[in-house]
Amino acid sequence: MISRLNELGFRINTNMGFFSDDREKRELTLVKLPGIITGAIDELSGYVKKRMSERNTLNYEIDGLVIKVNELDVRENLGYTSHHPRWAVAFKFDAPTAQTRLIDISIQVGRNGRVTPVGILEPVKIAGSTVSRATLHNQEYIEMLELGIGDTVSISKRGDIIPAVEEVIEKNTENPTVFKYPTTCPFCSSSLEKDGGHHFCKNRDCPERIKRGIIYFAGKDQMDIDTLGEKTIAFLFDKGFIKAVPDLYTFDYNQLLKEEGFKEKKIANIKESLENSKQKPFKKVLTSLGFDGLGTSAASDLIKNGFNSINKIIETASHNNSEEFSRIEGFGEITAQLLIQHFTDSRNLKLIEELKKIGLIFEEKIDTQEEINPASLPFTNQTWVITGSFEQFNPRSKAAEEIEKRGGKVAGSVSSKTTHLLAGNSPGSKLDKAKELNISIIDENEFLQMLKQ
Ligand SMILES: [Zn+2]
16 A cells, blocks of 8 residues: 555655565565565564664654554454554553753643643753753652752653653752742642642632633634634733723724734734634534533533533523533533533623624534434444444445444444444455354445445
């Protein structure tokens, strides 16, 4: 597949090896992908060491290697556990570390009031990039490290993304202390409260919380108003132009012509992306509100379970009966209570009202098909296994979708619970097993017929 992509002109990363005791296969691979390293199976571990030693010479970051079985039919036979394929394994390198000095600890407050300490570091190079900030998690973590400002610390890039302070290498000699959180919020001076492992600013009028909430609302994974990035929103907020989320839509951006860095074109772009954001589906609007416990998956689950409009959610919350939410699969009592709290809160309800008036979408139409009682769907109570390759269903997940749409389940391996085997070309051992268990075997044409019916 890779050599075919190469022939077609796609960019291929040739930093890979092919290991087999079959010399012919090795030679064939070399012909198809000149430049890749090949060798016998026992040369694989040497290859891993070689790649590890070359890690810092690459112009991109890596955190390990993936070793995969090359033969597709062997992969098919090995199959999957519930969370990973049996034919691929990741070889993770140790996280790269570096030493530096902790200059300061900055206290950040998130939109839900959670306090996060961030270590400000003397800039240091680590795995090809310069790091000057690292997360410190919470007060307990700081105490565990016995960390104070001025200490020399070792930091690591875990998963090669977020740097973390791992340990204190040397306490500073002048003033060896352990950093203590302030007792009040640095942004609004209200007392910080401890809840679980974290401290919180519980003041809903805290300017930092409100600012973070607006930034979150416009963020890429929420309303995706890309012309209003963190810096622009911080500017508008600090200037007092925008005080709450609805102001994003009601503020007269022409006022910004007087401000440095804002030209007509930029302002027109902001207006346009705000207008576009009014088409964002209900699910996005729901998560953009930034309510605790109401992330992407919770929002999808709500909608899928019939709470497909804000009015239904608010109405249900008003009953103050947590069971109406906790019956949703994956929702616990805590999520249910949070939903009741959020959607009976007068401030939140006022916010929702204002956003409704602005024209955001607060309802999702559910396909009539999904409204049908699942017990009456044609594949209900059937468990399918799919094997082999197909003309019309490539990848096979397309066939799985059709089965699930019709109320059937799709399983990874043939068992006594399997009712149907959908068998394509080169079906492998699953077909034998299905025959053994007398399971009805459906080929692609029969399957297409069934779907039509
Ligand atoms: Zn505060």
